Amino acid sequence: xxxxxxxxxxxxxxxxxxxxxxxxxxxxxxxxxxxxxxxxxxxxxxxxxxxxxxxxxxxxxxxxxxxxxxxxxxxxxxxxxxxxxxxxxxxxxxxxxxxxxxxxxxxxxxxxxxxxxxxxxxxxxxxxxxxxxxxxxxxxxxxxxxxxxxxxxxxxxxxxxxxxxxxxxxxxxxxxxxxxxxxxxxxxxxxxxxxxxxxxxxxxxxxxxxxxxxxxxxxxxxxxxxxxxxxxxxxxxxxxxxxxxxxxxxxxxxxxxxxxxxxxxxxxxxxxxxxxxxxxxxxx
Amino acid sequence: xxxxxxxxxxxxxxxxxxxxxxxxxxxxxxxxxxxxxxxxxxxxxxxxxxxxxxxxxxxxxxxxxxxxxxxxxxxxxxxxxxxxxxxxxxxxxxxxxxxxxxxxxxxxxxxxxxxxxxxxxxxxxxxxxxxxxxxxxxxxxxxxxxxxxxxxxxxxxxxxxxxxxxxxxxxxxxxxxxxxxxxxxxxxxxxxxxxxxxxxxxxxxxxxxxxxxxxxxxxxxxxxxxxxxxxxxxxxxxxxxxxxxxxxxxxxxxxxxxxxxxxxxxxxxxxxxxxxxxxxxxxx
Numbered sequence: 276x277x278x279x280x281x282x283x284x285x286x287x288x289x290x291x292x293x294x295x296x297x298x299x300x301x302x303x304x305x306x307x308x309x310x311x312x313x314x315x316x317x318x319x320x321x322x323x324x325x326x327x328x329x330x331x332x333x334x335x336x337x338x339x340x341x342x343x344x345x346x347x348x349x350x351x352x353x354x355x356x357x358x359x360x361x362x363x364x365x366x367x368x369x370x371x372x373x374x375x376x377x378x379x380x381x382x383x384x385x386x387x388x389x390x391x392x393x394x395x396x397x398x399x400x401x402x403x404x405x406x407x408x409x410x411x412x413x414x415x416x417x418x419x420x421x422x423x424x425x426x427x428x429x430x431x432x433x434x435x436x437x438x439x440x441x442x443x444x445x446x447x448x449x450x451x452x453x454x455x456x457x458x459x460x461x462x463x464x465x466x467x468x469x470x471x472x473x474x475x476x477x478x479x480x481x482x483x484x485x486x487x488x489x490x491x492x493x494x495x496x497x498x499x500x501x502x503x504x505x506x507x508x509x510x511x512x513x514x515x516x517x518x519x520x521x522x523x524x525x526x527x528x529x530x531x532x533x534x535x536x537x538x539x540x541x542x543x544x545x546x547x548x549x550x551x552x553x554x555x556x557x558x559x
Numbered sequence: 560x561x562x563x564x565x566x567x568x569x570x571x572x573x574x575x576x577x578x579x580x581x582x583x584x585x586x587x588x589x590x591x592x593x594x595x596x597x598x599x600x601x602x603x604x605x606x607x608x609x610x611x612x613x614x615x616x617x618x619x620x621x622x623x624x625x626x627x628x629x630x631x632x633x634x635x636x637x638x639x640x641x642x643x644x645x646x647x648x649x650x651x652x653x654x655x656x657x658x659x660x661x662x663x664x665x666x667x668x669x670x671x672x673x674x675x676x677x678x679x680x681x682x683x684x685x686x687x688x689x690x691x692x693x694x695x696x697x698x699x700x701x702x703x704x705x706x707x708x709x710x711x712x713x714x715x716x717x718x719x720x721x722x723x724x725x726x727x728x729x730x731x732x733x734x735x736x737x738x739x740x741x742x743x744x745x746x747x748x749x750x751x752x753x754x755x756x757x758x759x760x761x762x763x764x765x766x767x768x769x770x771x772x773x774x775x776x777x778x779x780x781x782x783x784x785x786x787x788x789x790x791x792x793x794x795x796x797x798x799x800x801x802x803x804x805x806x807x808x809x810x811x812x813x814x815x816x817x818x819x820x821x822x823x824x825x826x827x828x829x830x831x832x833x834x835x836x837x838x839x840x841x842x843x
Contacts, residue, residue, distance in 0.1 A: 327688055332635070336628050340677060344620050351616070368683065378664045382683045382761065389684035393624060393677025399652065399666045400673035404611055404802050477666065518688050 277338070278323050278425045300342040306349045315357035317466070318346055324425060325365060325387040326517055339390035340397075347401045358398065358409040359470055364455070364481065364524055366392040366413060376527035377413070377479045385519030395479070402477040409476075410469055415483025415526055418545050419459035420552030429490065430549050433497040434557075443507045444498070447516035450491035450508065453523045456542040457483045458549070468536045481526040488542035490516070496543075500550045561622070562607050562709045584626040590633045599641040601750070602630055608709060609649060609671040610801055623674035624681075631685045642682065642693040643754055648739070648765065648808055650676040650697060660811035661697070661763045669803030679763070686761040693760075694753055699767025699810055702829050703743035704836030713774065714833050717781040718841075727791045728782070731800035734775035734792065737807045740826040741767045742833070752820045765810040772826035774800070780827075784834045 276297070287293045298305035300320045310316070322338035343360075350358065365388030366381045383389040395411050402409040422431045436444055465482050491508070498506045515522045528538070540548065560581070571577045582589035584604045594600070606622035627644075634642065649672030650665045667673040679695050686693040706715045720728055749766050775792070782790045799806045812822070824832065 332632055333628065336625075336681075340624060341620075344617065348616055366680070368687070380662045380763075381665070381680065382763075383680050384684055384687035386681070386684045386688070389680035390677070392680035393674070396650070396665065396667050396673035396676035396680075397620075397670070400668055400670045400803070403652070403668035404670070479664075479666075519684070 276424075278423045280421075280424055283421055301337065301345060303345050303349050306346060307353060310349055310353045310355050313353075313355050315359070315470070316346070316350065316355060317359045317361075318343065319361045321361065321391070322387065323423060325385050325519055327386055327519060335386040335390040339387070340393045343394040343397055347397055347407070350407060351401065351405045356407055358402075358407055359466055360394065360398055360409065360411050362391045362395055362411050362413045362479075363388060364413050364415055364483070364526060365521060366395065367521075367524065369521060370524065373523070374485060374525040374527040375481070377481055377530055384521065387519065399477055408474065409478075410466075410473060411477075411479040412466055412469070412482045413479065413526075414462060415455035415457050415481070417459050417462050418456050418549035420549065420556060421459075422553065429493055430497065430546060430553060433494055434501070434550070434553055437497065437501055437503060437506070441501075441503055442505065443509055444494055445509045445511065446490060446494055447511050448490060448513055448520070448522065450489065450494070450510050451514075451522070452490045452516060452520070453487040453525075454490075454521070454542075455483045455485075455487045455524060455526050456545050457538050458540050458545040461538045461540060461545065465531065465536055465538065469531070469534060472534050480530050481528050482531065483526050483528060484538035484541060485526065485528050486542050487523070487525045488546060492543070493546055496547055497550055500547070500554060560708075562707045564705075564708055567705055585621065585629060587629050587633050590630060591637060594633055594637045594639050597637075597639050599643070599754070600630070600634065600639060601643045601645075602627065603645045605645065605675070606671065607707060609669050609803055611670055611803060619670040619674040623671070624677045627678040627681055631681055631691070634691060635685065635689045640691055642691055643750055644678065644682055644693065644695050646675045646679055646695050646697045646763075647672060648697050648699055648767070648810060649805060650679065651805075651808065653805055654808065657807070658769060658809040658811040659765070661765055661814055668805065671803065683761055690760075692758065693762075694750075694757060695761075695763040696750055696753070696766045697763065697810075698746060699739035699741050699765070701743050701746050702740050702833035704833065704840060705743075706837065713777055714781065714830065714837060717778055718785070718834070718837055721781065721785055721787060721790070725785075725787055726789065727793055728778055729793045729795065730774060730778055731795050732774060732797055732804070732806065734773065734778070734794050735798075735806070736774045736800060736804070737771040737809075738774075738805070738826075739767045739769075739771045739808060739810050740829050741822050742824050742829040745822045745824060745829070749815065749820055749822065753815070753818055756818050764814050765812050766815065767810050767812060768822035768825060769810065769812050770826050771807070771809045772830060776827070777830055780831055781834055784831070784838060
């Protein structure tokens with residue numbers, strides 16, 4: 276709940292198969308209690324904000340790396356033997372090869388990507404040493420109907436900016452940043468698909484579709500869906516949107532295809548749906 | 560000094576260019592003081608023991624990952640812009656491709672390798688975000704004349720065992736483990752060579768020679784150098800010597816060759832010299 280919102284959890288409270296435990300992932304005691312009798316952990320907790328925050332320089336270290344180390348230790352002690360981990364395509368950094376396959380070298384350019392890579396390493400070692408079956412999922416940009424408490428996404432950022440100044444939209448970077456996007460629904464379904472089919476000891480998957488979408492196109496779609504016109508695009512000019520931003524990436528998702536999965540929505544469809552859902556939820 | 564010995568530092572104390580600061584690398588205050596006016600940091604501090612220690616499960620996390628994070632933060636704050644980092648060939652894990660080049664995927668099988676990989680990620684990100692020029696050196700097995708306080712090496716282990724029972728040598732694994740070894744002298748010289756020639760923002764080098772040497776051969780050499788004969792080799796039998804041990808690896812060192820470096824001693828020469836130096840130092 277440091278970046279998420281409790282209201283996104285509330286609708287599931289009536290589900291008898293769902294249990295919500297509010298605890299700090301950096302504390303091993305409540306984690307050990309919560310893990311009792313658990314077979315499989317989906318470890319999705321992380322600092323989700325890729326931008327470096329000078330006021331909390333060890334945020335990624337603590338919330339990504341340390342939290343994962345504490346979880347892995349709790350799993351080892353508790354004898355929990357299956358793990359699914361939300362990693363990120365940001366582990367690759369700026370790759371000369373596009374689309375990027377899982378075997379490409381990793382040279383992260385953000386502390387977000389760096390600490391996720393460190394988590395992958397820890398998981399690989401725990402998998403080998405202590406028999407934890409692990410899947411590492413390197414997500415494309417996930418978009419959906421919900422807005423985080425901290426760390427804006429491109430869609431929610433554009434909507435907020437256009438609400439404030441409907442004639443002018445500031446776009447971080449040169450607008451030519453092109454990235455792979457997929458919907459949170461596709462993301463969850465893809466993870467479940469892999470968890471049902473891959474029972475190797477350790478494996479890594481790019482998760483997403485095989486296309487990409489430019490930031491300029493996203494801006495155009497937001498303008499369109501908000502019913503605006505004559506909006507001036509003001510680019511901040513640099514190739515990357517901010518330090519640590521990866522300006523261009525496309526994922527090689529053939530490993531996922533081999534398991535029979537195909538991401539349902541294209542990057543453009545996923546982003547358009549996210550825009551519509553966010554605009555609709557604003558109207559409630 | 561948790562694994563090292565102060566007597567190895569003492570001989571340098573008379574060098575006016577040398578200053579010894581005794582401090583905990585996990586404390587940022589003394590680090591900040593020590594970094595004042597420094598241009599280049601050789602970060603060699605680490606837990607050197609690849610074996611997992613159940614009594615200190617977070618040892619690699621703290622001494623490798625956390626120490627490196629604290630150093631990088633101190634460098635960022637202090638404006639120190641050059642770094643050489645002692646990583647390890649253990650980052651690769653068990654590679655299907657031999658010899659292993661720097662672009663091979665990393666799936667570490669020990670917490671030692673995992674946390675070094677995490678350090679590499681942090682360094683890559685700090686390099687990009689804060690302009691720290693960094694070289695990452697993935698060491699082959701380094702051998703030399705000195706014995707650590709903790710964490711035996713194969714040579715010192717064999718010597719100690721043969722001192723205790725000169726007719727029988729227990730060898731961890733099946734004896735067919737084959738690894739790349741190089742002398743500490745070659746290691747230091749290679750690092751200095753690269754630091755003088757590569758001024759790119761971030762780069763990674765395998766450090767060592769291009770050959771390998773079997774554990775059985777090392778045992779034979781130790782027996783020979785100790786003047787023993789008729790020693791029975793008792794193999795513990797598994798492919799790897801211990802959990803997290805990488806049974807076979809050879810390094811592709813062409814990136815180092817391109818910079819004009821060639822490791823002087825073969826694996827066999829380096830190990831033989833280490834055996835002789837260790838035996839000689841015992842006699843003092």
